[in-house]
Amino acid sequence: MITTSVRAGFVTVALVLGGLAATPAQADDLPTDECPAGYRADFNGDGFADSVVADPYATVAGHTQAGRLVVLYGDADGRVGEGAREVLTQGADAIGGGPETGDRFGFALSVADIDCDGFTDVVVGTPYEDLGSTVDSGWVQIVWGAASGLGTGGVARGVSKRDFGAPIRANDQFGYAVDTQEDWTDGATGAPNAYVLAIGSPGSDVNGHDDAGWVGVETAVDGGSNRFSVTQDTPGVAGAAEAGDRFGAAVAVGQFRGATGTIDVAVGSPNEDVGSVTDAGSVTIVQDIYDEPTGAAYDQNSPGVPGVAEAGDRFGRSLADIRVASTSHLAVGVPGEDIGSARNAGSVQLFTATGVPLNTLSPRTGLTQNTAGVSGVAESGDLFGDRLAFAPPTTGDRVTRLVVGVPGEDAAAADSGLVQVFPITNLDDETTLRQDSSGVPGAVDAGDRFGASLAVVTGPTEKALLVGVPDDVDHPGGMVNVIPFSGGFERRAWVPGQGGVPAGGSRFGATLASAGR
Template sequence: MRHTRPVRLAALAAALTAGPLVMTAVPAAAVTGPASASSDTTHAYTAQIVVGDHDRGCSGVLVDTEWLLTAASCFADDPAVSLAVPAGKPARATTATIGRADLTGTAGAVRTVVELVPRADRDVVLARLNRPVTNVTPIALATTAPTAGEELTLAGYGRSRTEWAPLNLHTGVFSVDAAAATSATVTGKDGVAACMGDTGGPMVRTVDGTKQLAALSSRSYQGGCFGIDAAETRTGGVVTRVDDLGSWVQSKVGANRITDFNCDGVEDIAVADPQATVGGDAKAGLVRVVYGGGKGTAEINQDLDWVPDAAEAGDLFGQAIDTADHNEDGCTDLVVGTPGEALGTATNAGTADVLYGARGGLGTGAAKNTHFQQAQGNGSLGASTPETGDLLGQAVVAGTTAAGEPFLVIGNPGESLGSAARAGQAFYVRGGTNVSVHQDKLDVPGGVQAEDGFGAVLAADANHLAIGAPNESINGDAAAGNLVVFSHALNSENRPTPRFGLDQDLDTVSGGAEAGDRFGAALALAPYRPSGAASANESILAVGSPGEALDVNGVSKAETGSVLTFRVTAAGTYTQLNGYSSGTGDDDVSGTSEAGDHFGSTLTAINTAPRAVSTVATMKMAVGVPDEAIGTATKSGAVHVFSLLGAPGANDKWIESGDGDGIPGAPGANQRLGSSIHFTGTHLYVGMPYGPTARGALYALPMSNVTLGEPNAAVTEYQPGQGGLPASGTTFGHAAR
């Protein structure tokens, strides 16, 4: 049937499977064409989507290893009334099976849909999966509109002529009648029609043997489908165009994950104040959360009934924080280290917690937390004993591997190993258990020595893990410092595989190991995709040496500090890239190296476009210079932003208080700007726990403000006593995620 005008929503039924799905074991010829054999991978990019407890069924299509494109009507409350779908976690649990032509087989992958990103102008939604699909090739979007007379092939898991819920993928050919701005009308050929359950299924064109996604099935008359009145014979319908959505899809799938504790699709922020007083207990510590979109604030401390332990003086809850979706439910979880926690008679033994996000915010879901301390739980943590000064949780880092598996690393830098006091270790948490990592494990470079502090500093990305020992003695030079880089691949001991160690006495590393350099006192890792690579399977590692002395115009500047960067390949080899410092007043790097600056005390790095080939613009690093004197204001501090690629001085940006980039006020003594910095995909968060206010502050600087040559944009300020935050605190802004 040829349609000559747009078909109103009320005229067609969304091809959704509503009600319980009763799986039948005997396949039959479907309206949309013959059943695909289990071995057929022609349309492997097609997904079956089940919403709730089989409340609704749809089809979808893999357009990226982590993302499906499907119909918004699959998730709308009443598609006949409105296609509006809230962004964020689906309202009902949703499962997607991808690349499985026969649903009774094992091909492809089964994933959970954890996030929805809807379009407002058409029946389309992007659906993020909890883990990447690595054994199915996504389909590319077409770039030209459907044209009248062309043929498109629909693949879907909807009803057939004789079955309510077929167990096989079915396909059929449709002819395009006419295209509108966001949709097109089509008619099934040879009695083919889209049935309930085919909504969101891919409408594919083939050009020179290459398949392109031209549209998604949306609405259909469903003539001949199981359960439809036999008098209905029309096989036409409406499909949703996707050929003009390439840039929108790429902007979503290629972006860094945001912090979203209440899983509503709006960015949140957690701000640590580890020295805050809680219930009269000094330095018990807390974390304040600001929910995006004006949804309020929350205080997280150990006196809450859903947070383990209790607030006590000196706990330092929030001394280290990080975020990740640890339980893969679509809500960001908060990881908190509490290194001052006493366990029995062991003071400063330390603990760490994963506090789970939920629709109502942190701590409001059925899963509240996972607690980590020595002598509890399984793995190496369960087998170890808490001791005074262990400082478990002094550093934490969380994320997901390249395969999408969540991991957590907890530093334990005060741990004594044998007779070596405070040699240090870390615990690597993944897959429901944990293992200890230290310098006396299989193939880990370096040696166990007293006061090493291995595990005091951590950094990780999807490819690699770096553990610093900034107090390591190198050839007799105390606190010269070193670090070890691991991959997430597990070795024969089920520990991360060591790739190499770094210290400044190596011929492949600039400078020389000297007492007090503290090489590895700050670390940052960012995924890197070189030209010609299919993905960002390499990393760039930045290493801070805040105690480094440098010769500036013939004068030695003690503890001025420096940063070295290294390219780490997927195979685990490394090459030094650049050395960074404030340099001299005559070079093209902003600032001048001065004694006691401690350049490199803190580091943060980001790849702002992790799916694209990395460039100077997308690979960014910020360096904290907290003891920089600005005029007569000693230890006023500064932040120095560079690209991780190219010459250090080619596009660096110097940021200090009052210079117009977003940090208000004038430089002040002991404010130590740069002591707290963290990149997200859209902002550089700069904490000022020591000023200019008595309680601390945090500033979110847009990327334009930290990029040379770009205009400054409005800065978001977080401060106790403003924006719903209580007018209390001690070191608000100590860390932010």
């Protein structure tokens, strides 16, 4: 339980007017960014690639599902996360709060160098945190990186809905989804503290509509910051707040529709009703957030989007984005999509945005396991697209890849799961990974749900795909498979109690965070 609304350690200027921020200068007009260059996967600034793995269901000090983070530092061998390890929980001096039953600290994660000091920071969502007597209202903390490690760079900054001028209520689930970008477009924003932070609160009630959903956005340029909130009742935003929409269940910060050099936020509403079709789902692009935000909505009835909105599709359950050169890619997970008679087989819808001076977000391919060139067959309960991640191009590996989690796949056993990897410019050249794939640690067992979480971490010498298997049968505390895309290193796994990874896991790997340029 948290009894204070904001912890010391960061000063902001909140300008909240009728749900929208007062208009700051457009990002393109701001001074040149001076944030130090480096990899956004380096919590202690030593030049080696680090990772953070959350176990939001871990027992801490006797409190079940209090949650913890395991930090895996890189070292001189060049591999991601193969150096020292440490555990972070609420209650530590630099974290604040206190571990309590059901908090689920680490339910959502995002990483960025938010304070522009050369050390990667971690945004931690704890959507089931009680604030005072308000149950499950949710809380977000920014845990600072520093030379001596994550969580040693000053007291973590706490954020709640109060900081956006909004009342906190029971079951808001503030922090259910988080995403952040720092140092936007390498010069489009000013220094210091150039970042955008988006926080989803899908359990928020809006104008009397239960669980309609709400999103808070914090933007910072040139040392100051602004905050505003967005719902489907915000003027200029498409749609209308309705009970059960869960607007904010997924968020992604990127550049999708707005002017070049500005920033947008994609917001998933997986339980949105499209017309009379229940829980079909939609995605709203809140664009030009440095100017006067507006929002355009997309669903499976939008022009150019393949398929049709159907009950229970859950379009927008997951989101992933990447910008390569002047093109942005947005992937939308639709895990409840029925393919023929196969219920909840799942699909992924791709969009691209390109062009100067304005971007147009255009529907691209819709992927399923029945798409020509894709391995496997769409089957009931596969949940293709339940989790998504992009792997960026890097030196020595210039391929941009989309990674799709299929945790309900019946591979060699029911719900054992798999992951499929698609080069974005050649979707036919897909690779399938399972726990019985060559070199992948572990064994295929019913209920493993391999691919229940995904991330890609890029360091100076290795780019690795992280695949969470929090329900692994052979490792009841959970595990994470580490599958290199580059660097020439072996496939390996992180398992609580093995290889220096701290013991005590419950569902280790339930949440992962992508990082790195």
